[in-house]
Amino acid sequence: MAITLYDVQPSPHGRKVRLLAAELGIPLVKVSCDPRIGETRTSDYLAKNPNGRVPTLEEDGFVLWESPAILKYLAAKRPDRALGGSDTKAQALVDQWICWWVSGPEAAIDALAWEVLIKPKVLNQPGNDPGIIADAHARIDRFLPVLDKQLAGRDYVVGPLTVVDFLIGPRLDTAPSILKFDISRYANIRAWLERLRAKPYWQDA
Numbered sequence: 233m234a235i236t237l238y239d240v241q242p243s244p245h246g247r248k249v250r251l252l253a254a255e256l257g258i259p260l261v262k263v264s265c266d267p268r269i270g271e272t273r274t275s276d277y278l279a280k281n282p283n284g285r286v287p288t289l290e291e292d293g294f295v296l297w298e299s300p301a302i303l304k305y306l307a308a309k310r311p312d313r314a315l316g317g318s319d320t321k322a323q324a325l326v327d328q329w330i331c332w333w334v335s336g337p338e339a340a341i342d343a344l345a346w347e348v349l350i351k352p353k354v355l356n357q358p359g360n361d362p363g364i365i366a367d368a369h370a371r372i373d374r375f376l377p378v379l380d381k382q383l384a385g386r387d388y389v390v391g392p393l394t395v396v397d398f399l400i401g402p403r404l405d406t407a408p409s410i411l412k413f414d415i416s417r418y419a420n421i422r423a424w425l426e427r428l429r430a431k432p433y434w435q436d437a
């Protein structure tokens with residue numbers, strides 16, 4: 233049965249799913265659903281994802297939202313690749329890094345994006361509150377050293393390639409330049425990003 237992904241090209245959360253699907257060779261029927269022009273606020277879409285956000289996956293009537301859950305769902309379709317973790321301990325570490333990323337650095341990056349990008353450039357609101365920006369930077373600066381240390385001596389976050397790399401990599405691939413935060417001091421993160429960028433599908437997904 234076809235897997236449909238409701239998504240919009242610039243979405244960093246949607247890109248995580250597109251990249252993992254490319255890695256696993258899972259075809260997606262991509263339906264563009266752009267929050268900037270109200271497409272995530274139609275009653276049809278809200279019936280699928282009541283948050284009015286992308287990405288949302290649909291397969292044979294089964295609907296799933298939140299990119300980490302979607303990544304784990306796709307990974308489970310290819311148990312031979314073990315991208316959700318190869319044993320119980322690896323799976324627990326995958327979950328640990330998912331929770332860490334979503335509650336720590338990604339929450340800060342999302343707050344920064346909302347303040348410097350979405351509010352002023354999409355919602356026509358003032359945004360650019362210096363206090364919110366400083367707080368987001370402080371949280372990013374607190375958490376990224378943890379990732380940099382974890383990547384010392386490892387090719388990927390947990391060791392072997394897992395969904396965690398598809399959760400974090402796409403965001404750190406583009407957010408620093410778009411949102412203007414500096415990752416130049418994190419040598420291990422930069423080397424890991426280069427490993428991800430070398431994947432043949434990385435630029436196109």
Ligand SMILES: N[C@@H](CCC(=O)N[C@@H](CS)C(=O)NCC(=O)O)C(=O)O
Pocket residue numbers: 242243244245246267272284285286287297298299300
């Ligand atoms: N935690 C969600 C975040 C999804 C999200 O923030 N999507 C953005 C696009 S990148 C969106 O749809 N925003 C529209 C809105 O919030 O109204 C995930 O990981 O899937």
